[in-house]
Amino acid sequence: MSIRLYxxxxxxxxxxxxxxxxxxxxxxxxxxxxxxxxRKTGKCRGFGFVTVKNDEQADQIIEKYNGYQFRETPLKIEKALPRSKNKSESENTEAEAKPISKNNTNKSKKSRREKDKGGASKTASSTSSSGNDAVQPDPRWADALAELKQRLAASTNS
Structure with a gap:
């Protein structure tokens, strides 16, 4: 069984x-x-992998080369984590799997935004259901909001 090192x-x-x-x-x-x-620039992304035959050889390489100075930087070597289930097992499709993870990141950001929107709508509906039909401003910003309204009214009257 081969062991993969990061x-x-x-x-x-x-x-x-x-x-x-x-x-x-x-x-x-x-x-x-x-x-x-x-893929675009051809530059190293800052990491790679070494595959060895067994655990003993992997441990020896980690001991020997962890901290090894390569081009004036110390290498960090550790056993690689197993690939996630949604990624393909073949190394040829590894490059194709990268955009998927990027899209997944965008989806997680989108879901956070949707959660934020959902949280905002919940607070708005909870304040309107308290008996007032108008949405009340956040008390932390009420003074600043009142001042802005006065400035806006003054500038439109001029």
């Missing part, structure tokens, strides 16, 4: 997979590397 804190500039492979060259041919790059 390699973090890589420099965010143009680099090749072979450069990262050279770091782990003395571990043998059983170690493979994958560098994650931005």
């Amino acid at each position: 390699i973090g804190n890589l420099p965010k500039e143009v680099m090749e997979r072979q450069e990262l492979q050279e770091v782990f060259q003395e571990e043998g041919d059983s170690v493979t590397t994958k560098l994650i790059t931005d």
Whole structure:
């Protein structure tokens, strides 16, 4: 069973997979590397992965290379978390899965906005159901609102 290791804190500039492979060259041919790059710019996104054959070799690499200076930055190496269920298992579709997670982020922002709107409508309906037909301003801003109304009335009269 192969073990995947996360390699973090890589420099965010143009680099090749072979450069990262050279770091782990003395571990043998059983170690493979994958560098994650931005599709548009081709620059490294700051992380990659190393795949090794077993847990023992993974632990040795973590001990040996965690903090290793690569291009003046210390590498952060740890066992990679398993992929989430909604992402494909093949590495070829990993790039296609990235926009999905970006869209999911947008959906979560949208749902937060909808929640905020829902919260605002609940407060408005709760104040109107208290017997007053007009919506009352937030008491924290009532003085500032009254002053703005006076300024607006004065400017329209002029």
